[in-house]
Amino acid sequence: MKIITRFAPSPTGYLHVGGLRTALYNFLFARQNRGKFLLRIEDTDRSRLVLGADKKIIKILKDFGLKFDNKPVYQSKRLKIYQKYARRLLEEGKAYYCFCTPQRLEKMRQEQMKNKQAPKYDKACLKLTQQEIENNLKRKIPGVIRLKVPGNKTIKWQDIIRGEISFESKDVDDQVLIKSDGFPTYHLANVVDDHEMAITYVIRGEEWLSSTPKHLLIYEAFGWQAPKYAHQSLLLNPDRSKLSKRQGDVSVEDYLAKGYLKEALLNFLAIIGWTESKASSQEIYSLQELIEKFDLKRLNKSGAVFDLEKLDWLNGCYIRQMPLAKLVKLCQPYLPQIKDKKLLAKIVKVEQERLKKISDISQDIDFFYKEPDYNPELLIWKKSNRDAALENLVKLEDFLLSLPEKDFAEVEILEKNIIDWIKKNNYRVGDMLWPMRVALSGLQNSPSPFEIAWVLGREETLERIDKAQKKLK
Numbered sequence: 001m002k003i004i005t006r007f008a009p010s011p012t013g014y015l016h017v018g019g020l021r022t023a024l025y026n027f028l029f030a031r032q033n034r035g036k037f038l039l040r041i042e043d044t045d046r047s048r049l050v051l052g053a054d055k056k057i058i059k060i061l062k063d064f065g066l067k068f069d070n071k072p073v074y075q076s077k078r079l080k081i082y083q084k085y086a087r088r089l090l091e092e093g094k095a096y097y098c099f100c101t102p103q104r105l106e107k108m109r110q111e112q113m114k115n116k117q118a119p120k121y122d123k124a125c126l127k128l129t130q131q132e133i134e135n136n137l138k139r140k141i142p143g144v145i146r147l148k149v150p151g152n153k154t155i156k157w158q159d160i161i162r163g164e165i166s167f168e169s170k171d172v173d174d175q176v177l178i179k180s181d182g183f184p185t186y187h188l189a190n191v192v193d194d195h196e197m198a199i200t201y202v203i204r205g206e207e208w209l210s211s212t213p214k215h216l217l218i219y220e221a222f223g224w225q226a227p228k229y230a231h232q233s234l235l236l237n238p239d240r241s242k243l244s245k246r247q248g249d250v251s252v253e254d255y256l257a258k259g260y261l262k263e264a265l266l267n268f269l270a271i272i273g274w275t276e277s278k279a280s281s282q283e284i285y286s287l288q289e290l291i292e293k294f295d296l297k298r299l300n301k302s303g304a305v306f307d308l309e310k311l312d313w314l315n316g317c318y319i320r321q322m323p324l325a326k327l328v329k330l331c332q333p334y335l336p337q338i339k340d341k342k343l344l345a346k347i348v349k350v351e352q353e354r355l356k357k358i359s360d361i362s363q364d365i366d367f368f369y370k371e372p373d374y375n376p377e378l379l380i381w382k383k384s385n386r387d388a389a390l391e392n393l394v395k396l397e398d399f400l401l402s403l404p405e406k407d408f409a410e411v412e413i414l415e416k417n418i419i420d421w422i423k424k425n426n427y428r429v430g431d432m433l434w435p436m437r438v439a440l441s442g443l444q445n446s447p448s449p450f451e452i453a454w455v456l457g458r459e460e461t462l463e464r465i466d467k468a469q470k471k472l473k
């Protein structure tokens with residue numbers, strides 16, 4: 001049997017990173033099995049619909065390389081189909097009209113809560129006669145169609161991630177299938193479409209676990225075979241609370257804007273809920289490798305911690321592997337003030353090792369193109385004093401003056417020259433390199449003095465060392 005999965009987002013705003021993870025898992029599983037990965041836009045809840053949200057989701061999937069097969073299916077274009085199926089259940093006596101007013105339902109709910117009962121429809125409208133139903137319909141009294149849930153069934157399924165789960169049908173509400181505005185509920189549309197799209201595996205978030213008995217009852221009412229289910233765990237904060245907007249970023253776009261790379265984000269989302277295989281400690285996976293190695297059974301059910309430190313680390317690995325030209329392009333939007341292409345490329349090259357995310361490139365780099373302003377005390381190395389710092393800067397300047405322009409063309413050459421000179425004269429490394437670095441950057445932490453001097457060039461380097469001496473006088 002061909003494996004067919006789907007991603008079924010509701011276009012209610014931004015795409016949550018958890019949603020991207022769901023899409024990724026469905027994609028990986030389908031590709032691994034040479035099956036199909038379909039996209040369905042669940043847009044029947046008109047009150048929560050955000051215009052354009054579907055287009056954004058589609059763009060993100062494409063940008064991340066999660067290519068879906070076929071055109072996206074929009075539920076809002078399929079209303080007649082859901083109504084047809086709901087009528088079928090009505091005719092077969094498996095569903096019924098309900099005309100209860102919202103006031104009555106609310107009162108009932110309050111009473112049930114007061115009596116510590118789970119809120120559930122009391123099946124009052126099941127007693128309506130055919131004549132009464134027809135009269136109500138004729139008088140256009142607003143009504144819904146509900147599933148007639150049998151009272152004494154045990155509903156069981158084998159969840160791929162969670163094992164066997166069972167529910168008693170007496171605990172399941174006579175859920176609404178078609179609302180009074182003629183739109184289907186999520187449950188009906190979801191089941192009808194999974195059936196019509198021949199979905200064989202549903203991989204979705206844990207939050208849908210409690211809907212599954214309802215879905216299985218609808219499958220049973222239609223006499224259809226249900227797909228296999230895998231309910232993956234939620235994304236958690238490191239304190240194991242649910243990852244939520246209140247505590248930080250949750251939308252995919254936020255992470256992209258912060259300078260996380262798509263490859264790194266996918267890699268991260270794939271592995272955080274993954275129980276470590278003893279055989280391998282591999283953490284970096286390309287999308288192709290993920291397709292090969294992904295294993296639904298290896299997903300743990302206890303929650304996937306969205307560990308930002310790990311994401312930063314992974315992202316840094318991807319940045320270091322990236323060809324310089326590509327990285328320069330990605331960094332450019334964060335450094336609009338640097339118009340000189342050569343300077344930009346040099347700065348990016350120097351920072352590449354240290355970047356965790358692309359946006360970090362804009363931190364502490366002003367000194368590359370602007371003379372730094374700093375407290376002269378900073379020039380004094382901790383094992384030294386003011387006079388010594390000044391003396392060392394003078395020696396350094398003399399030495400650098402003796403180096404020709406071409407020695408500044410490569411970091412390695414410059415570094416070798418300076419280190420050889422320090423050794424030959426038995427200077428302490430910190431005595432020379434600390435004031436040099438501060439003179440050039442004005443910072444306590446920065447790239448190495450050789451790298452900065454390489455970016456600045458001979459003339460500017462000498463000028464800053466000269467200025468540093470003046471500051472110390």
Ligand code: GLU
Nearest residue numbers: 008009010042190204208
């Ligand atoms: N529309 C639901 C969502 O937004 C789909 C749940 C499911 O995959 O069945 O997540």
